[in-house]
Amino acid sequence: MGVLLEVKNLGISFGGLRAVDGLNMTINEGALVGLIGPNGAGKTTAFNMLTGVYRPTDGTIMLDGKSLVGKKPAEICQEGVARTFQNIRLFTQMSVLDNVKAALHNSIKYNLATSFLHLPAYFAKEKEMDEEALKILKIFELDSFADTNASNLPYGKQRKLEIARALATNPKLLLLDEPAAGMNPNETKELMDTIELIRKEFKVTILLIEHDMKLVSGICEYLYVLNFGTELAHGTPSEVLNDPRVVKAYLGE
Amino acid sequence: MKIDKKIIVNALIALVVYAAVMGLVKGGVLSRQMMSLITPVCVYVMMSVSLSLVVGFLGELSLGHAAFMSIGAYTGCLFLIATKDILPVLVSLLLAVFIGGVAAALLGVIIGIPVLRLKGDYLAIVTLGFGEIIKSVFNSLKITGGAKGLSKIPLVATYKNFTFVFILMLLVILLVSHLVNSRHGRAVCAIRDNYIAAEAVGIPVSRYKILAFVIAAFMAGMAGVIYGANLGILKPANFDYNASIEILVMVVLGGMGSIKGSIIAAVILTLLPELLRGASDYRMLIYAIALIAMMLFNNSSFKRNLTEKRNLQQAEKLSKEV
Numbered sequence: 001m002g003v004l005l006e007v008k009n010l011g012i013s014f015g016g017l018r019a020v021d022g023l024n025m026t027i028n029e030g031a032l033v034g035l036i037g038p039n040g041a042g043k044t045t046a047f048n049m050l051t052g053v054y055r056p057t058d059g060t061i062m063l064d065g066k067s068l069v070g071k072k073p074a075e076i077c078q079e080g081v082a083r084t085f086q087n088i089r090l091f092t093q094m095s096v097l098d099n100v101k102a103a104l105h106n107s108i109k110y111n112l113a114t115s116f117l118h119l120p121a122y123f124a125k126e127k128e129m130d131e132e133a134l135k136i137l138k139i140f141e142l143d144s145f146a147d148t149n150a151s152n153l154p155y156g157k158q159r160k161l162e163i164a165r166a167l168a169t170n171p172k173l174l175l176l177d178e179p180a181a182g183m184n185p186n187e188t189k190e191l192m193d194t195i196e197l198i199r200k201e202f203k204v205t206i207l208l209i210e211h212d213m214k215l216v217s218g219i220c221e222y223l224y225v226l227n228f229g230t231e232l233a234h235g236t237p238s239e240v241l242n243d244p245r246v247v248k249a250y251l252g253e
Numbered sequence: 254m255k256i257d258k259k260i261i262v263n264a265l266i267a268l269v270v271y272a273a274v275m276g277l278v279k280g281g282v283l284s285r286q287m288m289s290l291i292t293p294v295c296v297y298v299m300m301s302v303s304l305s306l307v308v309g310f311l312g313e314l315s316l317g318h319a320a321f322m323s324i325g326a327y328t329g330c331l332f333l334i335a336t337k338d339i340l341p342v343l344v345s346l347l348l349a350v351f352i353g354g355v356a357a358a359l360l361g362v363i364i365g366i367p368v369l370r371l372k373g374d375y376l377a378i379v380t381l382g383f384g385e386i387i388k389s390v391f392n393s394l395k396i397t398g399g400a401k402g403l404s405k406i407p408l409v410a411t412y413k414n415f416t417f418v419f420i421l422m423l424l425v426i427l428l429v430s431h432l433v434n435s436r437h438g439r440a441v442c443a444i445r446d447n448y449i450a451a452e453a454v455g456i457p458v459s460r461y462k463i464l465a466f467v468i469a470a471f472m473a474g475m476a477g478v479i480y481g482a483n484l485g486i487l488k489p490a491n492f493d494y495n496a497s498i499e500i501l502v503m504v505v506l507g508g509m510g511s512i513k514g515s516i517i518a519a520v521i522l523t524l525l526p527e528l529l530r531g532a533s534d535y536r537m538l539i540y541a542i543a544l545i546a547m548m549l550f551n552n553s554s555f556k557r558n559l560t561e562k563r564n565l566q567q568a569e570k571l572s573k574e575v
Contacts, residue, residue, distance in 0.1 A: 051453060053449070053452075072452070072457075073449075073452035073453055074452050074455050074456060074457045074458070077452075077453060077454060077455035078455050082453070082454070083453055085449075085450065085453075089447045089449060089450035089453075090446070090447065090450070091442065091443045091446035091447060091450065091451075092446050092447070093442070093445070093446050093510070094439070094442055094443070094446060098439055098442075101436075101439055102439045102440065102442075102443040102451070102454060102456070103454040103455070105436060105439070105440055105454065105455055105456050106455045108436075109436070110435075110436060112437060112464075114435075115431065115432050115435035115436060115437045115438065116428050116431055116432055116435075117428075117431065118431050118435075122435065125436070126435075129436075165450075165454060166453075166454070168454070169454050169455055
């Protein structure tokens, strides 16, 4: 399997603060990789650079041999990187179905005149969108909530919907920012099953940030550890989690 | 099947309204004052529906909508004056409406590109300032007649031409409601709900913001031409920030993101001050009370129960179908 994402020497400064410095990552196609580290280590900042929210001050990001540095978030999404957010960001006033349909924006298209006049193509394409969106919702067992307002979903389902929406953009690489945050052990267990299911159904490469070590050691194949913006360690979960430096960073001496 | 029924109902409503107004006009039941209100009602419906695209669906506060109306009004009406002896009335009016819309849309692009980088309060302030600038420009230009106003505009959009005005209004409503229920409208609503997430799913945020803004400006420009061709005279003072606020009040009272609400609010709020003329001194007082009453109704538990009941019924119907 080839390399999907190659990050070299990635760094960003906000004024005098060096939030991330010299981050190197190589992620193979189809892998499930974790990015861990104590609070404030720069994990979400790294995600924001990968998705174009921040422009890195130095370093390179290559996805499938194409550079992502300097591209806008919407362009990076079209290149095949989708993400979820630490604090859930759904389209709150739209229905569950419309949340997913909004994410199909670039995969099923029709022009503005069709929108204005509801030409025959409108009905055909909308039907196609409905089917595609329902197919994705079904995998997440959200299809029975299709007409519910997204903000009325229970917390765990909102997390699921965010993942479903990200997958609707048909990504090569899926970035999950603390998917288990605020979940109880049962919900976390369910989430782990969902992530396994996603890998099988969508054949997508996953990079996730997580604090729940049970989840991380349970499903991740490889881990990168960040501390104070720099890379502390990387390796398989058992290697990394038994590394005295990592233990020290998390628990202190 | 479900959609078809909705279309038929809406078409029936439009037909009934049209027939009723036509009947009243032809039957001579209406007073002159009421007849003179027919076109303004249609104009304000167009204004509030187009503004609701920006405020209700895009979620950006624009306080300069009357400025776009004035751009359309002046360019369109200048065209009407210039061509009144050359072209047949309908052709001239049709072209004027189109030209007015294009002029307003062009300005929408020019203003929109820098301004839509701003958010919330800042955008509101800039659009407010822009409206005042436009007003001053029309005040000082010779071709627009300055503060005295542009007069001798052919009266081609009064109640006598109700059919034309009504069709134009329906077109605006239809286009906006179609747009909202489409791929493009969904992108606009997604930006309103969470622009960071919208970007993350591949929606080019700036492009759709400008798109919504320009479409609203185009429709405001068309409405402006009708406004001018009904009054016969255009004064810059008609398009000050009070006018923008009035339109905004219609959108807000109609319920953000509800086209039907915008229409109803526009009709009531245009008719109300005129109907209350008899109450002379108490006119503005009653108007203000009516505004407060509408606001209270929008937030009342009564209305909430109604919508909840409707949602429940829909959900039940859906679960039965499944």
